Amino acid sequence: MVPSRITTDRFVLRRFSRRDVEPxxxxxxxxLPELSRWLPWAHPGYRRDDAASFVRESAQAWKEGRAFDFGIRAHHDPGRHLGNASxxxxxxxxRSAEIGYxxxxxxTSRGIATEVTAALIDLAFGTMGLHKVVLRIAVGNRASERVAEKLGFHRDGVLREELLIAGRWVDHTLYSLLSHEWQPARRATSETDPVA
Ligand SMILES: CC(C)(COP(=O)(O)OP(=O)(O)OC[C@H]1O[C@@H](n2cnc3c(N)ncnc32)[C@H](O)[C@@H]1OP(=O)(O)O)[C@@H](O)C(=O)NCCC(=O)NCCS
Structure with a gap:
């Protein structure tokens, strides 16, 4: 069972609820300027209704065991939304899964994506019992490639014209990590709480 709350040294990852729509x-x-360069859903007119739909769909996907989205919050400032990890x-x-963030x-550049992704990898290879985790990263997205590199992902190859982003088909690099490659030294300290 996937916990609805995961803590790392600096952050808490929480399953979404309606009160998250505003933050x-x-x-x-x-x-938006940065997100819309790399993520298909981040369109320039993004508004409250988009966030509300995301939270609704996320709840349904979680219930069906398809996908698990978490909001990232700092322990010291839990009211401020720092990002998503799924x-x-x-x-x-x-027994494979994909992670997105x-x-x-x-x-950015404070190690947030690396720390929370490490916690999701622990979840994948621990509680979820998976064999492989993949990332698909748009060619040219150096910040995200750094996250993959820092966590020890293997660069498998390029998926041609994988996603349509802002009207343009964009090549993505496929990165993978196998359960036996995940090294404890790379892990963020994470501790999972029981289902809330
Ligand atoms: C990609 C993203 C999630 C990284 O989050 P983050 O919390 O800043 O990641 P981290 O701090 O853990 O690591 C980022 C690394 O990239 C480096 N970096 C950041 N911007 C960079 C750039 N333009 N060029 C090269 N390196 C860059 C940082 O210095 C850091 O590396 P370092 O630790 O070796 O110094 C964030 O930039 C983001 O949300 N981008 C837009 C959406 C997106 O691309 N999502 C991922 C889709 S696959």
Whole structure:
């Protein structure tokens, strides 16, 4: 069972609820120029309704066991939305999943994505019992490539014209990490709480 709350040294990852709609809208709107370069859903007119739909769909996906989205908050300032981190199954038979993340622009380069992704990798190879975790990163997205590199992902190859972003088909690099490659030294300290 995937816990609805995961803590790391600096952050808490929480399953979304309706009270997250406002802080999520604010964080996305404050980061649109950067998010819209790399993420298909981050369109220039993003507003409260988009965040509300996301929270609704996220609850449904969680209930069905398809995907698990977490909001990132700092222990010292839990009211401010710092970004999202998600994990979703890509193949049950192959026991593989994909991780996705974004961090609000005024908080980047502080190691947030690396720390929370490490916690989701622990979840993937621990509680979820998976064999492989993948990331798909747009070619040219150096910040995200750094996250993959710092966590020890293997660069598998390029997926041609993988996603349509702002009207343009963009090549993505596929990165993978196998359960036996995950090294404890790379892990963020994470501790999972029981389901709330
Ligand atoms: C990619 C993203 C999630 C990284 O989040 P973050 O919390 O800043 O990540 P971290 O701080 O853990 O690591 C980022 C690394 O990239 C480096 N970096 C940041 N911007 C960079 C740039 N333009 N060029 C090269 N390196 C860059 C940072 O210095 C850091 O590396 P370091 O630790 O070796 O110094 C964030 O930039 C973001 O949300 N971008 C927009 C959305 C997005 O791209 N999501 C991912 C889609 S796959």
């Amino acid at each position: 999520l809208t604010e964080a996305v709107q404050a980061s 994990i979703w199954h890509t193949s049950r038979m192959a 974004w961090v609000r622009t005024d908080e």
